[in-house]
């Protein structure tokens with residue numbers, strides 16, 4: 001039985017246009033084109049109101065990692081809602097789903113993590129971290145240490161603090177961000193650089209821009225560095241091998257806290273449980289969200305290492321922070337069911353040893369297309385760069401909007417990928433079969449041919 005009354009596509013589009021403000025959307029543009037109404041989903045496919053079947057190469061928004069239509073997850077939510085649909089974890093209370101999930105997270109995370117603070121989203125997790133980091137240094141008797149270093153073109157969410165941590169210039173411009181005490185350094189984006197350095201040299205230079213910033217701000221004032229193991233929204237920027245070891249060295253040398261934003265990379269996306277496992281870093285915080293529930297219900301959290309948690313527990317008194325939905329019982333029950341699927345079906349290992357290498361090889365071969373300047377993928381997280389000239393790697397003029405042209409073609413071909421400028425992004429569900437991987441690549445290539453025709457015509 002459908003939960004929502006069925007209307008015609010046109011009716012939905014009209015109501016949407018009249019009443020609904022969308023996230024990250026140019027409404028004037030949307031209102032001309034009308035929204036695409038997605039009505040149902042199964043496995044790795046979504047279906048729109050016209051009945052078109054689209055292979056979801058983005059796992060929703062980087063989150064539906066175990067795929068759509070998982071009865072086990074749905075039943076866990078329904079059973080928990082019947083038992084206890086809501087209760088809070090304030091005022092010396094707890095409930096079984098939040099406790100069980102907290103204990104389960106300890107099993108799958110690196111050894112320094114034994115405690116978790118629950119939130120409702122990735123943004124809330126990063127807001128929580130700003131407060132925890134500053135509280136930690138206050139309690140350590142170093143209240144000067146309040147500055148957090150992040151990177152240009154990072155994405156850490158859209159609340160005021162999370163957007164400040166992020167390095168997205170258009171976001172900063174619209175609302176007077178960043179807030180004080182957050183500064184930005186270079187990203188390790190080789191293709192986006194002038195390419196005068198080798199990738200490893202560029203990785204070292206980007207890491208050392210953190211050290212330069214520490215010296216500029218004053219080492220006694222720097223609290224933490226935050227980075228996504230692989231930048232997601234910024235364009236699936238896979239750092240050169242030299243980058244993370246050097247970042248870790250710098251954090252250790254100056255004693256500053258390392259925050260590994262695992263909202264996309266957490267729970268298997270790179271073929272390891274966390275990006276920190278993949279790049280062998282030792283973070284003090286790991287914010288997570290998205291894949292923890294495969295998006296079936298909203299849930300986020302902050303994994304807090306013993307170094308910080310011991311101090312907060314011992315010395316903070318009441319840490320005056322929390323959300324009504326911190327550790328929501330149904331969301332926690334969904335996360336438990338989802339993590340059990342990851343474990344039982346060995347989906348993380350499957351990305352490392354099986355479907356990951358399979359899709360990576362085919363994705364890399366897209367670089368043969370004359371429109372592609374670079375194709376890269378780690379785990380099941382990839383991108384390719386559209387270029388005007390494959391020899392010089394010259395990009396299209398911004399006015400051409402090549403990324404948008406490609407996105408329209410690929411959607412019409414029945415594949416959902418995302419365009420970040422002229423960088424085309426892919427992050428399919430972990431359950432993608434070989435046949436579905438072949439379909440994904442075929443459709444991506446068809447859309448490249450069509451884009452080439454459109455841009456030449």
Ligand SMILES: *Cc1c(COP(=O)(O)O)cnc(C)c1O
Pocket residue numbers: 120121122123124155156157158228232233261262263264289290300
């Ligand atoms: C999506 C994302 C966030 C924000 O998560 P929300 O749940 O949308 O608030 C934070 N960090 C990273 C790396 C993300 O990709």
